[in-house]
Amino acid sequence: SQLLEAAPHPSLFFCYYLLRSGVGRLTDLATQAPLNVSFSDPVQGKPLKEAQGEVAYSALFLEWFSEEARRVYGDVIYTPAKEKRALVLKQPLGVAAVITPWNFPSAMITRKVGAALAAGCTVVVKPAEHTPFSALALAEVSLSPAAIPPGVYNVIPCSRAKAKEVGEALCTDPLVSKISFTGSTATGKILLHHAAGSVKRVSMELGGHAPFIVFDSANVDQAVAGAMASKFRNSGQTCVCSNRFLVQRGIHDSFVKKFAEAIKTNLHVGNGFEERTTQGPLIDEKAVEKVEKHVNDAVSKGATVVTGGKRHQLGKNFFEPTLLSNVTRDMLCSHEETFGPLAPVIKFDTEEEAVAIANAADVGLAGYFYSQDPAQIWRVAERLEVGMVGVNEGLISSVECPFGGVKQSGLGREGSKYGIDEYLELKYVCFGGL
Template sequence: MGLMRHVVATRSFLFRQAEMSRPLSLGIRNMSLIRNKAFINGAWKSAASGEEFAVINPADGNVIGNVPNMNEADTHEAIVAASNSFQQWQDTTAKERSHYLKKWFDLLEKNKEELSEIITAESGKPLKEAAGEVAYGNSFIEWFAEEARRVHGEVIASPVKSKEMIFIKRPIGVTALITPWNFPIAMITRKAGAALAAGCTCVVKPAEDTPLTALALAALAQDSGIPAGVFNVVTSARENAPQVGKSLCESPLVAGISFTGSTDVGKLLYKMCSKGVKRLSLELGGNAPFIVFKSADVGKAVQGAIASKFRNCGQTCVSANRFFVQDEVFDEFVAKFKEEMKSQLILGMGSDGVSTLGPLINDAQVHKVDNIVQDAVKKGARVLVGGKTASSIGDRFFEPTLIVDVDPRMLCYNEEIFGPIAVLIKFKTEEEALRLANNTKRGLAGYFYSNDIAQIWRVAKKLEVGMAGINEGIISTAEAAFGGIKESGLGREGSHYGMEEYTYIKYLCFGNL
């Protein structure tokens, strides 16, 4: 594609930037999966109001397409469709549901390049990374196609001779799946795969920034033969999102809500769901600590840090947010981290095939990240790498940044950054590291590097998170139980535990035998 790299100086550090190139169709070569309608009851629908909103490529600000701006009435139509379809879908056998999901998985795999290009176009993540997300997202459909046939009950020993006792599991009903923009395919398949496998139907509300991936999933679900009304997608712009969310939470036809997003929005949904005492699964914000102990292999810790921090430009809920490095290895870690940032991180258009770091998702996120950096500088922190927007590439690009001399007064010490900003904090003892790491209301993921086996066991148990990466920076997989503690959420996704969010236990007592 005639790409070249050039070097841009940023303070005392050089990072690489890919030259922008304008690929055809905004990087989407095959437009066959692009849909400009929502998907309700097996049909492609406009909003009843006729309103639409634009989907923007965050890398260059160009409009990719327009989709319906649906409201409460449109959402109710989707809920009713899902409720009607549930009456038949719940009675399908586990083998039949497995068969549908396998066919869906096969089509997802067949169209993985097209899905990757859509993700890159609407989320900005580099094409290679988008392809990784597609593989990850598809794996949930494959996994739950297999798990559908492993929803087991129990026969319980009765206390009396005239009775027999059995527990069976039943699908909870219609589920509402509200998903974020940072993983536009994986956050849907992780929820929908489990819901459909359990015998539930669903209404998906994708993020307004990335609805095209959700609609592409719907197109392939339709092609796989999944019955009408089982999988529905309602799209809406930001201004209509509150009424759509309220409808999903308060409708008596909806049995459960699964939400991935910010803690503040999760708390609001939690409150709204209390009216109907609905089943609730929340995967909320994180503030992940990344601890490097003196016994660690510093080189491996640096590689784990790069992978954990800068994936999707730092816009993941499990991104390392605060780096705690023991004083004996602090200088070594900083030096190696800077060097790896220099060699690995290439800012540029996600579709260019060269970049490893794309744009932030929108202007609000750019403003937030910039404000966090400027706040740290004003309060005495030092920026060793980056520290400002990369306006030579585009309005939503931010240089990968490394900050030291950080203290608790700073926003970067306390807030989830959700951007390419690495914050390094020095510590002396294991007890101090754990106290600092656990001093947060969040508890999603955490990471630490150590070669002291006794220390590994101590820290693994005492680190207040739902998931811990031990000498590992990438922990997500379909087989793992994904979820947090404290204000990072409720429930688990993936693994066999993911099915439990969509089933309830029914006790059957047979008497007079």
């Protein structure tokens, strides 16, 4: 409460004062390898190249929103009444509470904070208890000369034992006008319940269970490359990672064979500071146990381990990149998000069947499919019940494009020109007697 009370009153002035000066420092961090590692939070376990990539990506969000701040335009509305004129103003919502996850501890902060500050809001960040250092590193940057006024960017790190208490306090405090959360659907529902008491504006980027569909017309090599990029980034610990690989019967065996070869050849589990490493540890042993549970369940019901399938010898938080075939819809990995390096392949016969399987999930964040049939591309892209679709592409995130899902994957959009609207209120002003 003391921190929230100390936050300055929201102002559009912040967007220029912070973003035009602060972005330079953050961009510098992204290009300095030793600082880069600490800024991306080494506790998270990303290999060095991925960590450096994340910080560069983080800087792009601040750069993007520093420019979008110039375009917070209102509207002039002409009315039938000659003596009246109508204006629509865009104003900052107020204090925004930002609750971020551990898997992208730097980028998830700047994607939210950049938009909030560009809108003129002050922010309070509650980072994941596993990875508080990125939020604190950004706080250090913000305190540098010519960065931002005190109290505009605030951080509340806390232990796992206190996380629920802090989350509830932010959602119920009357000084907070906006909640932005990235995390599990279950936690998002709890926060929505707390925020409903004071009818706060909320943005929720929640869980996913992305389908990756390969049709018979697809270029197999292209599909395998996309599958590798989509599945194994951050050891499978991203909300837009492909979780279910649906492969049409005519191309199934060829795809599985080439996918297995790519996994064995290109993925190297190891110390993240070694250049050769592409797969680091999972966030904790609980995450490993979930992957292990999904593999064991699938095998017990008839799935085949093509490669991987067990914990890695390096330690308790490592798991081998795993490919399963003969997967069926009754297996846990078919209807639960694994959030780890597991690629289960389900064989299908028709387009209708593939779309039905893909849309059976309660969540709808991202979906991917590979096809060379133009008519099929349009049909499937429009029918997939997700917020983002990759067509013949496995990497879809970009600062310029809206990020978010449908169904139980959340509310609102982040990034792009639409992201700033989540932190702005519309005010209609009617001028009479003219």
